[in-house]
Amino acid sequence: MLNRAASTNEPFDFIIIGGGATGIGIALEAITRGYRTLLLEKNDFTKSTSSKSTKLVHGGVRYLAQGDIALVREACIERGRLLKNAPHLVKNQSFVIPTFGWFDELMYTVGLTFYDMLAGRYSLGRSLRVSKREALSHIPTINPKRLTAGVVYHDGQFDDSRLAINVIQTAVEHGAIVLNYMNVTSLTHSHTGLVDGVVAIDAETGKEYRFKAKAVVNATGVFADDILQMDTPGQPKTIAPSQGVHLVLDRSFLPGNYAMMIPKTDDGRVLFAVPWHNRVVVGTTDTPIPNASLEPVALEQEVDFILNTAGRYLTKAPQRSDVLSVFAGLRPLAAPKGDSKKTKEISRSHKIVVTPSQLFTMVGGKWTTFRRMAEDMVNRVEKVKGWNRTSSKTRNLRIHGYAKVEDYSDPLYVYGSDREELIRLNESLNGSAPKLSESLNLYKAQVIWAVRYEMARTVEDVLARRTRSLLLDARESMRIAPQVASIMAQELGKDKDWEKQQVESYMSVAQNYILS
Helix, strand or coil, X not given: CHHHHHHCCCCEEEEEECCCHHHHHHHHHHHHCCCCEEEECCXXXXXXXXXXXXXXXXXXXXXXXXXXHHXXXXXXXXXXXXXXXXXXXXXXXXXXXXXXXXXXXXXXXXXXXXXXXXXXXXXXXXXXXXXXXXXXXXCCCEXXXXXXXXXXXXXXXXXXHHHHHHHHHHHHHCCCEEECCEEEEEEEECCCCCEEEEXXXXXXXXXXXXXXXXXXXXXXXXXXXXXXXXXXXXXXXCEEEEEEEEEEEEHHHCCCCCEEEECCCCCCCCEEEEEECCEEEEECCCEECCCCCCCCCXXXXXXXXXXXXXXXXXXXXXXHHHCCEEEEEEEEXXXXXXXXXXXXXXXXXXXXXXXXXXXXXXXXXXXXXXXXXXXXXXXXXXXXXXXXXXXXXXXXXXXXXXXXCCCCCCCCHHHHHHHHHHHHHHHHCCCCCCEEEXXXXXXXXXXXXXXXXXXXXXXXXXXXXXXXXXXXXXXXXXXXXXXXXXXXXXXXXXXXXXXXXHHHHHHHHHHHHCCC
16 A cells, blocks of 8 residues: 555545544545545554543443533434444443432433433433342442442443454545554645645655645644644644543453443542453543653552442452553543643543644544544535535445444454454464464464454554454463564564564563553
8 A cells, every 4th residue: 555655646635644533534534535545644553542442432421411412412323323334343232320329310310311312313222220139130249238229321332443443444445545654754835835745754664755635634633733733833732631541350340241330430530340352341530641652551549549439339349460451541632721620621522623724633532423523524624625515425334344243252253244254264274273362362363364454563553453452461462472473473574583572562562551
């Protein structure tokens, strides 16, 4: 794809900087409307925020409590579309809210019934009060002390990085050029002062490339200000990063298929405990962070907050030694006006910024609404540029891998329609290659598949994002890293020095996912 991008004489219609949820959504939106589209990602797709979500496609119960009805309605509709367009990755998840008195029962039942009404025909199921006995049957590990009943409601659950790679594949199938490890170092401007392209360096070869475009979109999330500074040095910050931390535990802490939501915590956020790939993801926190980084590290107070809060609601209180992995992500929140520092007061809705030189930047937003954000961005570009208006083609567009899932206990279900081909690849490897890891259900074929068909270039790409090994069990992923490096080296034609460097690099990153 790089050769295609470099050899073209015509400018692209869109160059999109950033390969997270926002950027890949815009790439798919643009290419399906007929625009020549190039996406450039500095590292790997979803390396930063977009691989470290709470794994929920949700309307936002907390936003409803804040009165942001428009955002909730929009998110509920997009949640329904995702469930329809990518059923191999997005599923209906039932939640239990434990209640402690009649007022809790009334408030949450009424509030969540309104939540269902906002979703309309996109509702995933009716919310209802259940008895204490029923609540405990759904989640046997809820602490029964003071528990009076529960409220059951429905939201979406997904695999963020797997969805991202499938969206990218969909965009490529429609003709987009999508490149990872391509670092944009500067913007170029026309003689009239408008942004008309980028300068980028291939991180693997060090070679510099220049690409021209009619419109350049900055979709770099928490790093949006870095690109804006290239356009207009010294301009005010647009992003106020907030850190969210999650702990991953064994399924024994939350057996069964129900998730749990704690609506009131000490920091004003909700706390989720969600089944995910035969583990439990517990989080999140909301901590303002002064500077964005690619690999944010969980703070001790954040870990303690999650453990202590979860411990109050579960019969088996999790300890530090129970944590299989801890991961931190940064939310690209739009910077607040005035002196407000409370991240929970900053809107999760997205905002489009257009500079005088017509650099288009998306700030804010969330995974659930990434498709709608992309639709809004392409509409804005058309309006500002004076192009003919086109209509969105993504509302009912099936994402690559589309397949109805019959068995969620199958570790390969996330591959959807690619699953059978992946199994055939595995069987071709000396009959049937053994798993690299039994506890992670990881096959050698998945590593090969990631390299051949999913643009994986590093051990971290495979273990953190193409498979979710790093997030599911950091120590086990470190154990198998040398084997993964060896398989990849054979596929990519790399030598032993590359293998050694890859393992060392992965170990350095993975250490941040382990509680010492």
